[in-house]
Amino acid sequence: xxxxxxxxxxxxxxxxxxxxxxxxxxxxxxxxxxxxxxxxxxxxxxxxxxxxxxxxxxxxxxxxxxxxxxxxxxxxxxxxxxxxxxxxxxxxxxxxxxxxxxxxxxxxxxxxxxxxxxxxxxxxxxxxxxxxxxxxxxxxxxxxxxxxxxxxxxxxxxxxxxxxxxxxxxxxxxxxxxxxxxxxxxxxxxxxxxxxxxxxxxxxxxxxxxxxxxxxxxxxxxxxxxxxxxxxxxxxxxxxxxxxxxxxxxxxxxxxxxxxxxxxxxxxxxxxxxxxxxxxxxxxxxxxxxxxxxxxxxxxxxxxxxxxxxxxxxxxxxxxxxxxxxxxxxxxxxxxxxxxxx
Amino acid sequence: xxxxxxxxxxxxxxxxxxxxxxxxxxxxxxxxxxxxxxxxxxxxxxxxxxxxxxxxxxxxxxxxxxxxxxxxxxxxxxxxxxxxxxxxxxxxxxxxxxxxxxxxxxxxxxxxxxxxxxxxxxxxxxxxxxxxxxxxxxxxxxxxxxxxxxxxxxxxxxxxxxxxxxxxxxxxxxxxxxxxxxxxxxxxxxxxxxxxxxxxxxxxxxxxxxxxxxxxxxxxxxxxxxxxxxxxxxxxxxxxxxxxxxxxxxxxxxxxxx
Ligand SMILES: Nc1ncnc2c1ncn2[C@@H]1O[C@H](COP(=O)(O)OP(=O)(O)O)[C@@H](O)[C@H]1O
Ligand SMILES: [Mg+2]
Numbered sequence: 001x002x003x004x005x006x007x008x009x010x011x012x013x014x015x016x017x018x019x020x021x022x023x024x025x026x027x028x029x030x031x032x033x034x035x036x037x038x039x040x041x042x043x044x045x046x047x048x049x050x051x052x053x054x055x056x057x058x059x060x061x062x063x064x065x066x067x068x069x070x071x072x073x074x075x076x077x078x079x080x081x082x083x084x085x086x087x088x089x090x091x092x093x094x095x096x097x098x099x100x101x102x103x104x105x106x107x108x109x110x111x112x113x114x115x116x117x118x119x120x121x122x123x124x125x126x127x128x129x130x131x132x133x134x135x136x137x138x139x140x141x142x143x144x145x146x147x148x149x150x151x152x153x154x155x156x157x158x159x160x161x162x163x164x165x166x167x168x169x170x171x172x173x174x175x176x177x178x179x180x181x182x183x184x185x186x187x188x189x190x191x192x193x194x195x196x197x198x199x200x201x202x203x204x205x206x207x208x209x210x211x212x213x214x215x216x217x218x219x220x221x222x223x224x225x226x227x228x229x230x231x232x233x234x235x236x237x238x239x240x241x242x243x244x245x246x247x248x249x250x251x252x253x254x255x256x257x258x259x260x261x262x263x264x265x266x267x268x269x270x271x272x273x274x275x276x277x278x279x280x281x282x283x284x285x286x287x288x289x290x291x292x293x294x295x296x297x298x299x300x301x302x303x304x305x306x307x308x309x310x311x312x313x314x315x316x317x318x319x320x321x322x323x324x325x326x327x328x329x330x331x332x333x334x335x336x337x338x339x340x341x342x
Numbered sequence: 343x344x345x346x347x348x349x350x351x352x353x354x355x356x357x358x359x360x361x362x363x364x365x366x367x368x369x370x371x372x373x374x375x376x377x378x379x380x381x382x383x384x385x386x387x388x389x390x391x392x393x394x395x396x397x398x399x400x401x402x403x404x405x406x407x408x409x410x411x412x413x414x415x416x417x418x419x420x421x422x423x424x425x426x427x428x429x430x431x432x433x434x435x436x437x438x439x440x441x442x443x444x445x446x447x448x449x450x451x452x453x454x455x456x457x458x459x460x461x462x463x464x465x466x467x468x469x470x471x472x473x474x475x476x477x478x479x480x481x482x483x484x485x486x487x488x489x490x491x492x493x494x495x496x497x498x499x500x501x502x503x504x505x506x507x508x509x510x511x512x513x514x515x516x517x518x519x520x521x522x523x524x525x526x527x528x529x530x531x532x533x534x535x536x537x538x539x540x541x542x543x544x545x546x547x548x549x550x551x552x553x554x555x556x557x558x559x560x561x562x563x564x565x566x567x568x569x570x571x572x573x574x575x576x577x578x579x580x581x582x583x584x585x586x587x588x589x590x591x592x593x594x595x596x597x598x599x600x
Contacts, residue, residue: 187459194458194465195444195451195472202445205434212394212428213512214420214449223455 013178017171026170032282033177034239038255039262039274040184041231046260047268048192049224050204051113051121055129056232057255059102063233064240064250065136065143067091067098068152071241076141091155095237102233103226110225117207126253133251148247155241173242180238181275184231189271191227200224204269265308267315276316281305345372347516347547348393348424353402355388355571362388364571365402370516375538375548377558380568386551387429389568390520394426395419406516420449423515427505427522429551435494439485442493442504443476446511450475476511483507483537499530506537516547523557535561559583 017026042056073088089097105128113124136143143149155176158164167173191197199220202210211217240246258281266277284304288297312319348370355363363385370376378386391397393404395416404411406424414422434442451472453465480486483503488496493504502522509517519538523531539561542548552558558565559579567574567588575585582588 190458190461191455194469195448195453196455196458198441198445199448201437201441202434202448205436205445206432208396208416208428209432209434209508210445210448211416212396212420212426213446213508214417214425215445216415216417 010182014175017174023170026174028283028286030170030174030177030242031286032279033174033181034235034242035258035262035282036275036278037177037181037184037235037238038232038259039266039278040181040188041228041235042259043263043268043274044188044191044200044224044228044231046263047270047273048197048200048204049221051117051221051224052260053109053125053225053228054122054253054256054260055109055125055127056228056259057251057253058125058129058132059106059229059232060236060239060255061129061132061136061246061250062105063098063102063236064246065098065149065236066101066233067094067237068149068240068246069142070094070097071153072149072151074142088153091153091241095155095234095241098237098240099230099233102236103230106225106227106229107222109229110222113221113225129251129253129256133248136248136251143248146247148245150245152240152244152246154244167241173238177238177242180234184234185271185275187227187231192271196220196223201269261305265305265312265315267317267319270315270317270321273315273317280316346370347372347407348549349405350389350393351403351405353389353392353404354400355385355392355397356400361571363392363399363568366568366571366573368566368573368576370547370549371564373542373545373547374563375542375550375561376564376566377550377552377562378566378568379552379555379558380574382553383570384553384568385571386553386568387520390426390518390551393419394424394518420512420514423513424518425509425512425514425516426518427509427520429520429524431498431501431505433493433501433504433508435492437493438489439480439491439493439496439504440473440476440489442508443479443511444472446479446508447472447475449512479507479510482510482540499526499534502526502534503537506541510541510546514546516549517541518549518551520551521553522550523552531557555582 016029020026038056038060041059042053045051045053069086070089071091071094073086075083075085077083109125109128113121116124137145139145140147154167155173156164156166165172167176192200199210199215199217202215203217203221207217236250262277262281263274264277265281266275267273285297285301288300292300308316346369350369351367353363353366354361366389378389380386388397392399393411395411395414395418399412406422409422411419411422411424434445451468453468457465477486477489480489483506485500485503485507488500493501496504502525506519506522522538523534526534535557538548538550550558550562562579564577565579565582566576567582569591574591575582575588577585
């Protein structure tokens with residue numbers, strides 16, 4: 001049953017470009033997909049370890065900038081007589097480099113934050129994002145600052161000498177993002193249903209108790225931060241080679257807030273939550289734009305968000321799940337009730 | 343059976359100007375049930391916190407089976423086989439009983455992150471095995487029927503049992519219980535103490551904190567009495583019952599009835 005629903009979803013998502021030929025809508029779906037990946041990554045930290053990273057966009061931006069710079073190449077005048085020249089690399093390698101760089105910074109934040117929890121973790125992450133934004137703005141030699149990095153090459157695939165396709169169009173980008181999103185979803189799902197994920201949940205639920213039974217909470221917090229940051233970096237890389245321009249505005253706080261909204265409304269600590277929230281809040285603003293003036297859009301957006309949080313404080317996915325269980329599930333059957341076991 | 347398992351030497355803990363524990367020495371021997379008793383504020387929980395790595399001692403040292411526990415983190419202490427429960431009920435209350443147990447079983451899992459991400463068959467086998475172990479421990483403490491329920495939905499007495507079950511899941515060789523029966527009625531307490539005896543009989547050394555002397559008299563091999571951070575007396579329950587210092591300092595008439 002579960003597998004059938006999942007399979008139906010995947011088939012549906014893969015089929016969209018076949019019957020949906022409106023490129024604008026495809027663009028909306030691509031952006032929503034990128035945000036969904038970011039939300040999936042944030043959920044690992046916020047939903048499972050219980051730590052709120054309010055600087056999550058930093059990892060996204062680091063992935064975007066690293067991938068852009070490695071694929072474009074750059075040179076740095078280190079001294080008057082010496083200029084460091086970095087030659088361009090293929091986009092896929094740049095993408096991997098972006099993921100690695102974001103993961104590395106995730107490790108750093110995890111280490112710095114190893115003793116801070118709750119509000120202090122929030123402060124560390126916000127400060128980190130702000131520092132990274134200021135660097136991107138002011139290290140003009142590297143990042144071009146507010147002038148932005150332009151003409152970033154898109155992804156592409158090739159069979160050397162025979163055939164190649166560069167992803168200028170929306171269609172291949174759509175599929176690429178869908179595949180990456182599915183990979184991220186599976187990574188989180190496998191993780192949180194394992195002993196590693198349970199260690200993270202233990203940290204969220206009762207850190208003292210978890211450590212008393214031998215869970216090295218610091219280690220699993222760092223692990224969650226690294227994986228989460230790397231996935232956000234992947235989302236950033238996808239963004240940068242799709243939009244093909246990146247400037248310091250990528251680090252704006254509003255993007256982190258958007259990710260948090262997606263996770264919280266969809267249902268933090270559930271694997272499907274950030275997907276539902278990501279698609280909903282990725283698509284909703286664009287749909288509203290069609291019908292309403294900007295002020296009205298924001299009012300509707302805000303009211304909708306407050307309504308979800310107010311009426312479904314656990315988020316949409318947990319609410320639907322428990323409604324479904326109450327409505328259709330057989331009465332608690334003692335041994336082997338599937339949900340208890342999962 | 344008289345080998346020393348845990349030894350505490352010169353343990354002193356200051357909280358600002360307050361001396362919670364003052365130059366305390368004691369041992370817990372392999373295979374026994376030792377009890378640490380004393381009135382509220384005597385320093386029992388503080389001693390537990392130092393032993394299990396939750397608190398840094400101001401002075402003194404703690405050793406378990408020859409290894410120093412000084413400066414270790416709680417999870418390192420657990421890795422050496424020393425696991426504790428908490429005075430205030432402490433569960434993963436938002437999770438099911440089974441999931442509580444699975445976190446408790448963390449040390450028994452071996453799966454590494456890359457194996458988990460690749461969903462290797464041995465990870466699946468391990469998951470099945472862990473669930474069976476969880477069920478077995480729940481059976482042992484009499485909570486089999488509660489597996490699917492939310493921990494916070496259990497009645498109080500069963501929550502306290504679940505705490506012990508979680509600690510057992512970490513496979514301790516020394517189990518420290520901090521007032522595990524507080525808040526239970528006399529018959530629940532008796533039942534609980536029988537289970538503690540059974541755990542010891544299966545080879546786990548028990549170090550029990552209680553403030554009610556009568557509760558521990560029946561099952562303890564040895565009793566250590568702490569009062570205002572100082573050890574007042576130490577001996578068999580019989581000796582403690584007759585110890586003039588103990589009677590005078592805090593037991594009063596209670597010892598005579600017990
Ligand atoms: N974290 C702390 N900070 C300050 N004082 C503390 C702290 N923990 C315990 N105390 C004090 O230390 C003394 C011993 O407390 P505790 O070990 O909890 O006693 P018991 O467990 O025997 O009832 C008490 O006076 C208590 O108020
Ligand atoms: Mg106490």
